[in-house]
Amino acid sequence: MNKDYQSKTKKYMLNEEQKKDLIDALNNKFGEKELHCPMCGNNQFTISDGYIVNLMQEDLKNFKIDKGIPSISIICNNCGFISQHALGTLGLLPVQEQPKEGGSNGKE
Numbered sequence: 001m002n003k004d005y006q007s008k009t010k011k012y013m014l015n016e017e018q019k020k021d022l023i024d025a026l027n028n029k030f031g032e033k034e035l036h037c038p039m040c041g042n043n044q045f046t047i048s049d050g051y052i053v054n055l056m057q058e059d060l061k062n063f064k065i066d067k068g069i070p071s072i073s074i075i076c077n078n079c080g081f082i083s084q085h086a087l088g089t090l091g092l093l094p095v096q097e098q099p100k101e102g103g104s105n106g107k108e
Contacts (some may be wrong), residue, residue, distance in 0.1 A: 011051045020055065020070055022047055025090040042078035 014022075036043050051066035070087045085094050 012046070013052075019047050021092065022090070025092055026074070026085065029090065030093060037076040037081050038083075039081040040076065040079040042076050044077040046075045046077055048073035048082075051087070055082065071095060 034043060037045075037046065039062055052071050052073055054071060055063075056067045056069065057063055070093060071084045072087060072090075074083045074085065075081070
C-alpha cells in the first residue's frame with residue numbers, strides 16, 4: 001500500500017482512546033454478561049476501525065443520503081458476523097446546542 005493512500009485514510013480510522021470509549025460504553029450496556037456471537041458462539045470480537053452510517057429512506061423510489069443512524073460495528077473474530085450499535089443509544093454522539101429561550105432561531 002502506498003504512503004499517500006495510508007496518510008489519507010489514516011485520519012478516518014479510530015484511535016485507541018476512541019476504541020476504549022466504545023468498549024466502555026458497550027460494557028456499560030451489557031454489564032457482566034459475556035458476549036457470544038449469535039452465529040458461531042465465539043466470544044472474541046474486534047471493533048471496526050471507523051464509524052458507519054445506516055441510511056434511512058422515506059420510500060424506495062427516491063433514495064437520499066441525508067438521514068442516517070451513526071453506528072459502530074463489532075466483528076466476530078471467528079466467522080466475521082457483524083453487529084451494529086447506534087452511537088446515540090451508547091451516549092457517544094456529541095450533544096447539539098439548543099437555541100436559548102427567546103433567542104434567535106435563525107429566521108428574520
